[in-house]
């Protein structure tokens with residue numbers, strides 16, 4: 302005869318409520334783990350998805366994510382000449398926050414090195430990749446944009462031609478992909494007044510120095526956009542991504558590039574390590590600690606619940622002892638209830654989580670291993686936290702029934 | 705009724721509760737023997753030490769001094785247990801207390817069945833025997849009810865069934881009829897007698913209900929922790 306089940310049947314509604322309560326607690330533990338995994342996944346998502354073998358950035362920096370990196374775009378051409386390099390494409394990334402339909406729209410702009418990179422690697426769920434050198438964009442679905450939406454960024458209008466899913470930045474913002482030129486133009490957009498003021502400033506600078514007087518035609522040149530001025534570089538990019546030939550010797554390429562004193566080079570894993578060990582490290586440790594605390598709190602709460610469950614039955618346990626029931630009968634009554642409570646709580650947490658987690662604003666990644674680990678922890682908590690109740694039950698004397 | 709085999713041999717049983725100023729001598733140097741098949745009443749005013757005697761003999765209370773032998777086994781020598789008391793209780797002793805103390809989450813039938821199952825009786829056999837006992841006690845219409853749905857008398861009869869389930873050598877009852885009306889109370893006492901006489905069980909009942917005394921073979925009287933008298937019942941019924 303199973304006493305645990307019969308007792309539960311007798312107190313069904315209260316037991317279920319307790320299981321639901323524990324389930325909610327476990328769901329938070331599960332969610333915390335998922336947020337932790339989500340943070341890591343978001344941090345390394347772009348690096349993984351882009352799939353570049355090497356990241357070439359400004360010398361001495363740990364860019365382009367951990368800190369700002371600026372390198373000239375023509376580095377692309379120099380890199381293409383290195384033996385073993387199949388493809389080099391410029392990469393620009395920055396965050397913008399604008400208004401769209403009267404709501405703030407925060408997105409991480411990514412420049413794609415058109416025409417080499419049309420966004421073939423993007424996980425599209427609707428629309429298409431970029432089909433023109435200008436005025437098209439691909440947006441992630443968390444940005445809430447629809448195919449055909451038109452956004453005004455800088456002086457130009459951009460049409461959403463594709464929607465991706467699951468592409469978000471380290472900060473959890475959705476990614477938006479433009480051609481590199483468009484991306485740079487949005488980044489270096491100046492108002493007409495700013496341009497006029499800059500031209501005036503150029504003229505007065507020239508007037509104050511020798512060259513303005515000796516080369517009067519130079520003065521005319523100040524009217525041109527800065528990209529057409531020979532003395533002023535084109536807007537820089539954040540990094541250049543290098544794809545190696547199949548079978549190329551990565552170390553040989555790295556050795557060549559290490560001789561270039563104007564850039565620093567990271568492998569894909571190196572770049573991921575910069576992100577995990579640097580950028581998201583504190584957030585990651587914070588979440589990890591919080592999760593550990595939650596597990597401890599769950600254990601304490603479960604122990605208290607199981608202890609009270611046992612206390613309530615102390616009279617019956619004394620009676621069981623009086624009629625000579627073995628300790629194993631009493632032990633399994635308490636343990637089975639503890640495990641059942643843990644199991645039901647866990648299942649409730651799991652199914653509630655399936656529904657709740659996708660509604661979180663940021664990514665929650667529930668991994669199989671984490672689920673298994675949590676299941677083991679819940680089992681361990683159930684057993685350990687019933688120890689207090691068992692200790693009490695073992696101590697009760699049968700003649701307490703009489704008094 | 706055989707009356708010849710000694711089942712219980714109590715020698716100089718003494719129980720002291722507490723210590724120092726709070727010391728209470730609940731039972732002092734009590735000696736007696738009980739034979740198998742005997743139904744014995746334990747009389748005495750409240751506080752006389754009847755419950756103390758029953759719990760000591762029932763192996764749920766430690767002795768301060770004295771010796772208790774059940775069958776051929778010295779069971780406890782002063783406070784020192786000589787056998788596994790719980791296993792002894794399980795196999796040889798049945799209890800009926802003033803309150804039924806049924807397990808609240810088990811049905812009437814399950815309460816009786818449990819007593820059998822913890823004694824390693826297979827579930828089917830246990831169920832059949834429990835049903836049979838409850839029928840015998842006239843509560844078979846209540847088998848699937850939880851204790852709180854039963855009247856006090858019905859609960860007490862289920863408790864009696866539980867006490868008798870394993871055909872114990874010794875049945876101890878502490879004012880078992882306090883919660884019953886006189887008719888029901890008498891029925892329970894008569895049940896004890898028939899169990900004792902038919903199965904050779906020894907039954908010791910603490911009571912201060914003098915109306916059903918004719919049921920008993922023998923009467924022990926206690927006062928202030930001391931056994932005052934021990935005599936065959938003269939007004940015994942046919």
Ligand SMILES: Nc1ncnc2c1ncn2[C@@H]1O[C@H](COP(=O)(O)OP(=O)(O)O)[C@@H](O)[C@H]1O
Pocket residue numbers: 721722728729730748749750751752753754755756757
């Ligand atoms: N657990 C206990 N602690 C201290 N004193 C007790 C305890 N149980 C009983 N007593 C005392 O022992 C005496 C005998 O009690 P008890 O055996 O219950 O008598 P009865 O059952 O005849 O009424 C009483 O004075 C009672 O107060």
Ligand SMILES: [Mg+2]
Pocket residue numbers: 754755756878
């Ligand atoms: Mg009493």
